[in-house]
Amino acid sequence: MDSLQSLIAAEALQPIDPRVTAFAKTIVAPFGDTARAVIFYGSCLREAQLDGLMLDFYVIVSDYGAAYRAANKAGWMARANALIPPNVFPAAHDNLAAKYAVLSEADLARACSMQAGDVSVWARFAQPVRIVWSADADAEARAIDALCAAPVTLLRHAAPVAGSASADPLHVWRTGFTRTYGAELRAERGDRPDKVVDFAPDHYAAVGEAIAREVPDLAAMPRDEADARWAKLRARGKRLTVARLAKASFTFAGGIDYLAWKINRHAGTQIEIQPWQRKWPLVAALFLVPRLLKSGAVK
Template identity: 60%
Template sequence: MPNALVDLVRAELLQPADPRAAAMAGAIAARYPQAARAVLFYGSCLREANLDGLMLDFYLIVSDYTAAYGKSWLARANALIPPNVFPFEHQGLIAKYAVLSEADFARLNSVAADNVSVWARFAQPARLLWAADDLARQRAIVAVAQAAPTLLSLARPMAEGGDEVLGLWRCGFTLTYAAELRAERKGRSLSIVDADPERYRQLGEAALAQGLPPSPADAPKRWRALQRRGKWLSVVRLAKASFTYAGGIDYLAWKINRHAGTAITIKPWQRRWPLLGAVTLLPALFRSGAIR
């Protein structure tokens, strides 16, 4: 689908990244030689000059879950509640990577998604650091190019400023932050746009020019459903990560402390029983406002 929006997304995704992040992307793909199709680097570490001590974020896109895992419970878990998330270390850096099939990645970037977690992230800057071939690269680019139109389409009926493009972005990110358990401080959703307004202006104008997907007839109802499902999915994914992610509860505490300025300390029993430990954190985190 050659158009201005896809061209902008392609140019951004194919920009170079820190060589150590690129090496890590290749190493992640190498763990799945029969299934890996693309590896994308996203998140706050894109803006960091020094990656030491940081947790890098990747998405591994695979052909399908059976090819990735064989006929194991991991394939079923990834299909039922995507994505699976795993820790990774390479060349002194630490990361986590989420696994999605090509089909799920395309769906979850589109208005057909039943939660915001993928398109809210890929409406923001990312890098495509590894692809199996030209077809895999193009499919990843086209999937990511759906994210901005999805956000803007859903935000449009809720925005007070009409089609003022930066206002649409700010409204959209504010709504997505209310649709997940987030560790970031209040105002983080607005600072995303303010960090690079020209980037969001260009992408937004290109998306509006090509025509957005139809907005929902009852946008407030749609957002309430996204918020309910998003909070529920956040808890379920946390529970699932206690089985797929060694040290997941320590990562949860680290992320909350880093973004919310809290000083959560994990007790030995919470480390021993991470599922129960993670669940017991939630009431205190809600009361403190560390997650919303």
């Protein structure tokens, strides 16, 4: 039987489109020796045609201060990254577009664990991802350790609230992803968590079996404690989404256009950004989010 470590490593280290690897190398180059790994994740991982899409990367660094100094970026960005991780930036290479988030190794480990204060990292890294670049074997191993922790964290939260046993062996995974989608401001339609699981059912079944063998107390958390944790994650997640959006208006050129594109793509809306909104993206975002919540475009 495969261990959790071997399953996650085999998935994360699979070959990927060479353009993605080349893109990751250009993104990480400015960070010099502080760069530790690049993780490719998200819906684009499930697409064969990447042109016209927005790729998603996490750049893992050793230290925020040193990383931003190496990249000749403003000092306040390092402080903002540490206060409300991650910072998000746009990038383009070889006719591909991406956004990349910057996270330290320490924050990556924490954000994938039960100590995480929100779901944003472990919910994404509980899914199949790829390590498309690493500085050395130690950096790769640290990234894989975090990627192993993420699905355990998801199932620890999901198992106590999943209800009675279901004929669907992936029921707990579906429950977990449904809860995580509800713990952020997300534009995706309600069937998105099911689609995430249905894309790689064999992966989730194998990882779930490995976790069940290696983590015998997976559902040990009492139901009322789990419900309270989910309520706290949901409340904090909504606030953090707005805070990160506000921060991105300073770090992400064209961020308001990306926000509109993302919502239109996933929610079927027809949002058009006006010139004044591009000039004042923070103000626009603060007006846009309540409107979208009221309409149900994001939840």
